[in-house]
Amino acid sequence: MRSIRPVLGLLLGTIVLLGGTAARPADAQAPKRGGTLRVAYGNEILGMDFYTTPGYEMVWVATNVGCGLVSITPDGKFFPDAAESWQISSDGLLYTFKLRKNVLFHDGSKVDAAAVKFTFDYVLDPANRANMRQFLGAVHSVEVVDPHTVQIRLKQPYAFMMHVLAVYRMGMIIISPVVTQKYTPEERRAGKPEALVGCGPFKLVEWVKGNHLVMDRFDKYFEQGVPYLDRVVIRTIKDPVTQLAAFKAGEIDFIADFSADHVDSLRAQNPRVQIMTGKETTPMVAMMKVTVPADGKPMSKDRAPHAIFNDIRVRKAVGCYGIDRKEIVKIAYKGQATPWVGIIPPGTMDTVDVNHLCPYDPARAKALLAAAGYGPQKPLVFELMTNTEKSVFNVIATVIKEQMARIGVTANIRLVDKPSWMTTATQDGAFDMYIEDLASLLTVDQNSYLSASAAAWNHSRHVDTKVDDYYARYAREMDPVKRKAIARELQEYSADKLYWNTISGSPFYQVAQPWMKDYVYQAEFKVQYRKVWLDK
């Protein structure tokens, strides 16, 4: 066995994904203790059960209430959380974690190896429907060595095990066996504070849906001296105009997800405001459906070709050469995004620029359409689904409609609400193309849960197992250089097949008042207030 830390860089490669602007001031000041941080979210927290509630909003709470074995810095370095050290066996199959001895749950009980094992067993039990379970397919078993040592044994090497523990979704947040067995999943989901006992820097005081979420400093947090804040109060302000007004009036200290539309005006009106962003880790896609259920039953394994987009010539004509990504970014994002073709967004680890594989070329698009049998006599008409969640989707859909007209194709826009889109896309409903920005991706591996042929979120419903092979090889390859080569192959293959049609990156912004100090931007992946303090 060897310690992971000396070889971390070698093992994991250089992570460049989170090149965001940290909010740390140039002239470092001594942190001040106390105060209440007032936070605004743009979307409602849907529930509070760490392991079953969807949405980033809950994750951004969970990572403050809970603690894990390890965590991750913006530049991809792992650092101890409840574990003080760890070792990975030379064959990459055995992970041994030594726990700190002073880590307590908020009810005063100790965080020990049994609690860690309980957490893994709980997540791996299909009956609990934990959303982290999908990431633990490589785990064979978890064993308690002694009260402060726990071992995770894998079935096969998995290069991203540490990422899973630290940051996939919210990371493996350790749950209290006593509390988890005492309370029901409904009580956890409803945000009952006694049912949500974590070991993080803040303890949950109250969540009243639609009103506020309050977290107070946990005075027995294992890291001495932090957190500095007495309290964090989170409110949901959906309307961007109201969000902006509340921020300008000083009613809010921090907006966790700020509308890209208002960044320029905020910057112009308040030069001291901290506007944080980084290379995009979320893809904006124009997803084309490739197969449909042959027997008419949604999600059927018996697949038939989609009437339009199963033909690679049509996919490439429409999705590759027919879409001017630069024009879309210029109109929809005022140039504040990266035009992108690859399946992996520009800010994600091991991403590759494959834009040259899909240059905007209307003449070539027309030629391909003609070869596929489309032309003035038989014009191609398809439906372009977009949803009301973000106005930018509709702008992009409108620009694509115009670009399609230039190559003689009619795109009929169908506007639906978010649940309708989600149901249609996820349950194998009828659509030709949709516009949406999908999940934020830290690694290429994460995208396998959205785009491998057997993935529930494989919305194009492609059946190409070669994609799965790429993901499997990538996940098992422990050499970062070889892994990067596989990632390149996958992204070139994907751009060639267009099972996943990226348009651009989808920018993400957070804004903070000048007096909010030492917040570290980590895109959607982590929103942590552990070391934040207020200078006022």
Next chain:
Amino acid sequence: MRTYILRRLLQIVPTILMITLVVFVMMRSIPGDPVVALLGDAYNEEDAIKVRAEYGLDKPVLVQYGIWLGKLVQGDWGTSILSGRPVLKDVMIRLPVTLELIVLSMAVALAIAIPAAIIGALRQNTWADYSATSVAMIGVSIPEFFAGVLLLLIFSVGLRGTLPSSGWVYLPGTCPMIVCTGSLWGNMMHVLMPAVALGIGRAALLTRLLRASMLEVIRTEYVTTARAKGLSERPVVLKHALKNALIPTITVMGLQVGFLIGGAIVVETLFAMPGLGTFGIDAIIARDYQQVQGFALITAVAFVVINLLVDLTYTFLDPRIRYA
């Protein structure tokens, strides 16, 4: 009178049943599945089937409605599919916010409409009348969200923080949460802009309606008689004319409650208020069926009860009206 009230209360039952049934069927007819939202990125068909069975969503719609109704008569409004929170508890937390907003927006409307209508009627076809009518037209033409945004930009951004842009402060002693500060001043500061944004449109409508009624009433014989008896103009207008002219206005005010609830959805969203409006719209967007039913139920009850109270008000305004 008692018989009348009892009969009206009994009439509420089929009305509520019809409204909740229609909402129930409509919600299940529109695309979107709460189970997809509940499972999120962990969605798979196998779990989705289990979850549907757990929540009874795999049963025929009318059976589901019957189950919901059966629980309702036992006082169980169900729990939110997404948050797991009891619907009744959330409704009760949010109801006071919306009630206060609606009552105060109606007060704003009346505070504008009554003087404007009296001036317009008494000085018919003068600049004062034209001004009142024009203002009424402008008020009708400004949607709540536009009025709200204007107020927001003027009082929260322009006059930096004069009025809070969003959120809510409860009245002293009414706070339903653990972490809460009740304050009359804070409450007034928070409700003022939303109430004005919601009340302006109603004010315009009521002004026009009341002006027309006043014009009719001030020409009636009993008003002429009152003047002939030597009463001064003030009691003639306020006691004799206005009281009678208010009857059609009160009827419309009752019906306006429905529009106010609709307007509350917009205004509460804009001002990020934790009321029933945002509760309802969030529930509909998330396809949280139990919450939608709770929202439909409480708004239907509120609408019917308020209209009953309106009917009972007639006897106060016009003692000749008697209910048997």
